[in-house]
Amino acid sequence: MTLKGALLITTLLGATSATAQDAELTIESWRNDDLTIWQDKIIPAFEAAHPGIKVKFTPSAPAEYNAVLNSKLDAGSAGDLITCRPFDASLALYEAGHLADLSDLEGMGSFSDVAKSGWSTDDGAHTFCVPMASVIHGFIYNKDAFAELGLEVPATVDEFFAVLDKIKEDGSYIPMAMGTNDQWEAATMGYNNIGPNYWKGEQGRLALIEGEQKLTDEPWVDPFRQLAKWSAYLGDGYEAQTYPDSQNIFTLGRAAIYPAGSWEISGFNAQADFEMGAFKPPVPNAGDACYISDHTDIGIGMNAATTHPEAAKTFLNWVASSEFASIFANELPGFFPLSNAEVELRDPLAQEMISWRDACASTIRSTYQILSRGTPNLENETWNASVAVIKGAEAPEAAAQRLQDGLASWYEPQK
Template sequence: MPGVLMAALLLPASAGTLVIESWRVDDKALWENVLLPAFARHHPDVTVKFAPTAPTGYDAALDARLARGTAGDLIACRPFDLSLALYRGGHLDRLNGKPGLQNFDQSSLVAWQTDDGKDTFCMPVASVIHGFFYNKDIFRRHDLQPPRTVDDFFRVLDVLKKAGVTPLALGTAEQWESSQIVYTNIGPNFWRGEEGRKALIAGRAKLTDQPFVDALDFTARLGRYLPAGATKQTYAASQARFASGGAAIYPAGSWDIAHFSRTPGLALGVFPPPLPREGHACHISDHMDLGLGVNRNSRNKEDAYKFMAWVGSQEFADLYTNRLTGFFTLSHHLIAVRDPVAKQMAEWRKRCASTIRVNAQVLNRGQPSMEVELWAVTSQVLNGSLAPSDGAVRLQNRVEQGRPGQK
């Protein structure tokens, strides 16, 4: 026995278990059945547990665990200010120069950097892309093609409406869709993507300027093509209406590809946001959705950074992109996207300039946040209860209230 005890004492200490905090409860099977086994093939001595919290409770629960010192080793990072606050609060490690980070361009890091861009505190994982899904069978029956321009788009909607087909599977009961999958989906083509977004942050542009008002005008015009009872129609009801063939077009986030691909008999097509006119530069909302950081108080940093390096690898990028359809790697690895609709959306990156939701960086600061105001304004514009020009004034007033040094 003494010899056995001595031998045991000479063995290296157990690596312990890495715990991943996340709000993405829907991804649990992917992590447990695909991603973690793939990592284990490289590091069989490292045990990793994926421990998600429901999205609505994630931020508060994570804050409480961080305060108690009971949070996991790896932290799923929301984009911009929520994660920036965790870094400033001493909860996330500085990642500058860490293995894996070299596989991301500067533009992919901005959601998880300090305002001056000097420190990176989360590794980018994935983005979502916006556009419009359409029912190919309905389009064929009415001899329609996916529209390229705004004029084309409204001609298609008119044909559908006159034929007795509900043009849009879209409601405003939950409000967020009006902002995130309408206004900030179609808007970048009007305000020229990053050019307009950065001009707003710098104070060189205002939301009352014509390009931003034009995007609200587009939103208002869509109101003529909503289904009956749209003010009470939820996101789930919109999904169901489109999946059943009860509407021809669905303003979309790429995360819905997987949902609709499981719908028997649905011939799913997709087209990008329409251009203001033919020949206009193309811009898409390619919004940063998820990053991963290291808990500064993790007791297992060595293994945590092994895992982070793997998250930056081609293998991880391929698995995540192709096994979680509609979420696209932010790395510059070349990935062959297998799902045909996801592949089409990913290819927009080659001919369109990518941007993010116009309010996501800096402009959301202050209470109520610009995000909350956008939900309210865009849903009212879409419902026809608020004029686009008045909505623009409200949004610009919110920008001014949130600027540093202003009350």
């Protein structure tokens, strides 16, 4: 071989090596409020450990994301990495061939089946997005109000109502800040917050999907029976109270308890001038096992058409790491890592809520997987049923029967 030939081979090998290492990845997302966190924290940490790979975060407006993303995918211009909403929207992208199967990705070993449920096929055989974060449900409370009234955090449903009665009797605070005007809160922060303790989390949720339980069974009616008692503690005019109204009532110190999703933490920290605490949904009876709604919220997958699959997988494996989990969870308190990595959270309210995972079994909202694909839509029906029960316009048993009839009208396992 001539010197010229050897030099040519060396040059070609060097070019191939550089091409394999050097890549620029683009991330599609609807979380435009996170832009600075990605630019200032997440991407620099990844690039420091992987200097050959550059990453750009290019979000769309949340309301436009699905349409914009679908247009880009159809045109072949979408980014290499796709931020995934949970359940059917992302499942449809996978079934259309737009999201790659990531079941064999090394980092997937860091996640439980519950964590992966939002981005897996119905049979659980294939997972197409790496879980990034969940939101946890419970109750946020005004610590100053509790101290002033000599109240202890309730552990059981009876203790919960005893606390509400004491707050109401004192009269200094509205016992609980929640309205029914916007409907979804009654189901999301009401029914699906307290419900898992009755239907035993994943056990009941999966039994409903399989047709082994019905919405008229006691574990599904009992949460409505508890909600029927809430109206006495929600304050005057709760029927016309919007979601922002409820947030303001609590952060202004006018209410003692707020049925919550953990996404409230950042906003409440900025707005409230009192110390806050959180308690998990009280169990029906002392000694009962506890369950929390630890709901899959956001994941990230790989565009099946990416020209940089190895670099994309390198990034996705890093998303499954403790380094990513720690950055994401601390920069966005209330959005909790779904991996089994140990993460220490700086925000005390976020740390309190994530600690419930050590004591309670995690589940997701009962209506989100499979059961809201038909008409009537079980998720939306659960909104208005929860409101009707709280207002006293519908009995718990009647609301449950209506939901069951609606589900059975289109969902074969429930017929």
